[in-house]
Structures are given as structure tokens and as C-alpha cells.
Amino acid sequence: MSSLANVLDSLTVEGELYESLENNAVRCFACGHRCLIREGKRGICQVRFNEAGKLRVPWGYVGALQSDPIEKKPFSHVMPGTNALTFGMLGCDYHCGYCQNWVTSQAMRDPASDASEKLIRKITPRQMVDHARNTNASTVVSSYNEPLITSEWGIEIFKAARQAGLMCAYVSNGNNTPEVMEYIRPYLDAYKVDLKCMSDKNYRSLGGVLQNTLDGIRRAREAGLWVEVVTLVIPGFNDSSEELWEAARFLAALSTDIPWHVTAFHKDYKMTDPANTDAKTLMRAAEIGREAGLSYVYAGNLPGRVGEHENTHCPGCNTRLVKRSGYVIQEYRITGDGKCPRCQKTIPGVWPKDPSTVGLNGIGHPLPVW
DSSP: OOHHHHHHHHSEEEOSSEEEOGGGOEEEOSSTTOOEEOTTOBOTTSSSEEETTEEEEEOSEESEEEEEEGGGTTOSSBSTTOEEEEEEOSOOSOOOTTOTTHHHHTTTTOGGGGGGGGGOEEOOHHHHHHHHHHTTEEEEEEOSSOGGGGHHHHHHHHHHHHHTTOEEEEEEOOOOOHHHHHHHGGGOSEEEEEOOOSOHHHHHHHTOOHHHHHHHHHHHHHTTOEEEEEEEEOTTTTOSHHHHHHHHHHHHHHOTTSOEEEEEOOOBTTBOSSOOOOHHHHHHHHHHHHHTTOSOEEEESSTTSSGGGGSEEOTTTOOEEEEEETTEEEEEOOOTTSBOTTTOOBOOSBOOSSGGGSOOSOOOSOEEOO
16 A cells, blocks of 8 residues: 555545445445445545445545635635635546646546645644634635545534634535535535536546536535536537537526636646637637526636626626626625616625625735645
């Protein structure tokens, strides 16, 4: 067993998201893979494992921690201009070849990720709350790797965060199950989902199943969470107009109020063949979203190059309500009760009760906490 495996296995407790089966096997419910894990074996994520008929799960550490602008998640309809204390652990249920966080997400799967052992820091929920307060965060977010597979620890942190008056959110691939959503729903306010493509073949190449994610988006909305969806637009992988139309129509059929972020791919990890996504492609994707009936479509990762697609407009009267440049809020006009000040149309989202508290012209980059 590798040194990294020894360290990670020591930072575990018995999980709650599983059932016991015959012959000391277990069935894990943390993600849509619903792994059948025999005694002494690991799930697809590699960090949940069966020890003597008990499912051991990650606990008591972070592999990444910083306070990000909440727009970086990205959430465009959740407390604009505030910080989000964001933590991640190690491991993932997918193996995306373009993952920007592969050092932590591919731990225990790619030997090149063994360096992630140096990133592990033990921490307590109370310390997490202290870090959130010290960086003036409004929200605590589980991200960087897939939060579903570390839900037991995430919820332990969120319980403390909620008691301290903080909001809580997941940044997820959406590969959830009814069991995990019932488990996390009482402690979550918002849930961002990566809708990676509309091709099941391409989804399976990443380690997922398209239908699981589509069901996961529906499930999160039915749970009453605020949901935003992101599609990383990758040339030659998911950037055809037909596929973008399919994604936009799916979301619009659920609700035209779902914010859809189309963001720019850049070469990373193992996916170095496609060209980086240009602004023209992002604007085409955003325009498809609008034509499909979505009220809030955002083009990200290329600040200053996508025109009005960074901003929030009222779908009723087209008044510009939030002006953004990258992760910086430059103008904010939504009322304290979440309405357009001109036509009084309700703008769905989680908005500050006092608009004067919105941080304008902030630094627009993460704050270290260590």
C-alpha cells in the first residue's frame, strides 16, 4: 500500500451512506455508481473502502482550502460580491482528462497525484467556521474534488457552519442518488452541477453516465436547493450547436430560471489536443441558451471578451441588474426582496437582504487562509 493510501485510510470513520450485504460486502450510496464493495476492496472513488464489513469514509482533513469569490464557483445568483470558504478533499468518482484539480481529484488513481499527500491538513469543523469568519465569507462550499464522495465529513462541517449563520453549498458533478440527497439536503442552500456534455458515450469516457447527471439536476431542484448549471465548452468534444441546443432545451424544460454558465476550456492534465475555447464559441453557446428560453445565461472564464454575457439582466424589461467583470461585481441593482427595481419582476436566486452590503469592485481573486 502506498504512503498516500496509508495516510488517507487513517483519516476515516465508519460511513452512514451505505447498506450491509451478505459476506461482509457493502453497497455505497454516496454517488450514482452505487458501488458494491467487497471486504478489503475500494469503491470507484478509491477513498471509500470496506474494512471488515464496514464502509470507511474520509474524515477530519482538507486537501485544499481557500476563500474564493463566490462568482468563481460559479454562482451568479447566490450572494454576489461575497466570499465562499471553499474546501476539498482527495478522490473523485470521475476521471476527466481535462480536470484542473487533478492533483487532488485523481489521488489513489493516478500515481502522479501522490504529491497530494503533502496537501493534507487535519482540521475541525470549528476551525473551518473560524476561517470563514476571518475571510468574511457568507458561504462554506465543498468543491475542488467531488463532494458527494465525502458527504459525511462535508455535512459535519456544514452543521457547524449553519449554527454560525453561514450558508452551505456543493460544487458537484451531479452524479447523486436519492439517498445522498436526502442526507445532505437539510444542510445545503445551493448546488452547482457540471453538465459536461449531452453524449452518453463522452460521459462514459469521463467515468460517468449522462442520465445520472440529468436525474441529479432534477433531484437537486426537487429537493428545494438553489441550482445553477455549468457546461465547460470543449472544442470537438461538446461544442456543436446541436449538443448545446440539447443541453439548453433540457434545462429550459426544467425551469427557464436555472442559470446556465458556459465556460471556456483550457488545455490541462491529459487533454492537450483541443484548442482553448475562444470568446466567439462561448457567445454562440450563450446565445443558444437564450434562444432556447433560458432567462439567465452566462459566458465565463474570458472576462471582458464576451460582452453582456457576464451580466445579469431582467428578463422582463432588460434592465442590467448586475454588472460583472470576471469575479468582480461592478454594479448591483437587485432590491432587498429580490426584484428588478424598474419593473418589479422577481429575480430568482439567493440575494442579500440589504443591497448596500454587496461588495463592489473587490479584489476578484482567492484569499489564502493558512
